[in-house]
Amino acid sequence: MLRNAVNGLENLLMNEIPAGSVILVNGAEGTLKSGLVFSMLSNHITVTGEHGLYISLEQTKWSHLQNMNSLRIKKVDGLHIFDYQDMRKEWIDRELDFSTMTEEVIDFYKNKYDNLKVFALDSLNALYSISDDAHLRKKMYHFFLSLREEGLTSFLIMESPHQGYQHNSLNGINQNVFSPTVPLSSAWLK
Amino acid sequence: MNRSIDKVPELCESQEDYCKKFIERIIKTNREVFILSCLLEKQMCGYDLIKDIFTKCDVFLSQGTVYPILYTLEEEGLLIAEYSRGDMRSKKYSLTPRGREVAERDIEEFANALEQTSSLIKR
Numbered sequence: 001m002l003r004n005a006v007n008g009l010e011n012l013l014m015n016e017i018p019a020g021s022v023i024l025v026n027g028a029e030g031t032l033k034s035g036l037v038f039s040m041l042s043n044h045i046t047v048t049g050e051h052g053l054y055i056s057l058e059q060t061k062w063s064h065l066q067n068m069n070s071l072r073i074k075k076v077d078g079l080h081i082f083d084y085q086d087m088r089k090e091w092i093d094r095e096l097d098f099s100t101m102t103e104e105v106i107d108f109y110k111n112k113y114d115n116l117k118v119f120a121l122d123s124l125n126a127l128y129s130i131s132d133d134a135h136l137r138k139k140m141y142h143f144f145l146s147l148r149e150e151g152l153t154s155f156l157i158m159e160s161p162h163q164g165y166q167h168n169s170l171n172g173i174n175q176n177v178f179s180p181t182v183p184l185s186s187a188w189l190k
Numbered sequence: 191m192n193r194s195i196d197k198v199p200e201l202c203e204s205q206e207d208y209c210k211k212f213i214e215r216i217i218k219t220n221r222e223v224f225i226l227s228c229l230l231e232k233q234m235c236g237y238d239l240i241k242d243i244f245t246k247c248d249v250f251l252s253q254g255t256v257y258p259i260l261y262t263l264e265e266e267g268l269l270i271a272e273y274s275r276g277d278m279r280s281k282k283y284s285l286t287p288r289g290r291e292v293a294e295r296d297i298e299e300f301a302n303a304l305e306q307t308s309s310l311i312k313r
Contacts, residue, residue, distance in 0.1 A: 082261065087253050090237040091280045096253065104254025112262065 002153065004117070005043040006036060019117065020151045024124075026158045034064070035071045037078075037120045038153045045078040051113035055102060056083045057126035064122075072113055075076060080109055088130070090128060098131050099143045119147065120155040201227075210248070217249045222259055224251075225298045226285070226293035229269070233284035236260055268292055 002017045003010050017124055024035070027033050028041060041052045049165065056064045061081045075081070087096065102121065110116050121127065147154040217224055228234060228242050236257050244250050258281055263269045266288030273283045285293055 028313060082258065086236060087257055087280050090235055091253065092279070101252065101254030105258050106253060108258040 002040055002044050006041040014158060017153060019153055021150055022147050022154045024156050024158055026160055028160055033157045034122050035073060037157055039073045041079055041118050041120060042076050045076050051078045051116040052118040053109045053116060054081045055118045056122045060085045064068050065083040098127055099139045103146055119152040123159060125159050214249045217247055221251055221255060222231040223296050225259055227297055229285050230293050235280035235282050
């Protein structure tokens, strides 16, 4: 159903995205990665009645919603948005383990909403840049696997410096943890 | 079974640890009740709540488990959040009138449940 969540996506994806897949959405700045993923989740939730979680590491919930509103993408009730702004402000003097916290946040929403099935993280770059951890690679690998184990269809947004650049900045993480990769370019969006 | 008197402090200590583990488990699985209980006393931000529960109960509730509770309670209309004057760093939460009702009810039900459980297992 996610394949039909946005007009034209079915032309890019040959088959339906299997539930529980971890998908990397990779593209240059301005290729509307966040808009595409948010729109897919919103439309999917509208049709299925499932719940979803969208974690924004770069923006606050409100600025993200404003951006989506300017793109005329509506937020549906079953789509929950979480941001780390308060945490980052209040714990400014402490080192926070964002990958573990993200797992905890997912656990919370999964326990609260039985049918939480889709998840998005915006963005992987932000997760890397705010994590100051010597064991980051190991933790991230564990994080990606835990997404699969949770059975969540997950979209991980990643910005690449320019078009055609693939996800080389994954800090050496085995890319087999991802299912398909959706490379976005402004050409495709036209 | 012979128990040496020397072992008594060790035994007491391990019983204390055992008890502490139970308390920790109870608090962690009922975080919402403990958060509401703290907010009955005064308005707090996420940082204050974690610190307060740690000081009172010696249990650390991680940030990833506390902030989602605050946000959903706010969405449900049980909490209101506001920045303190001159401090945009922390968002303080306080109970709405409905939140206060829910908090008082939940705390009472939780305490009753603990009491009943305790009487069930004590022989």
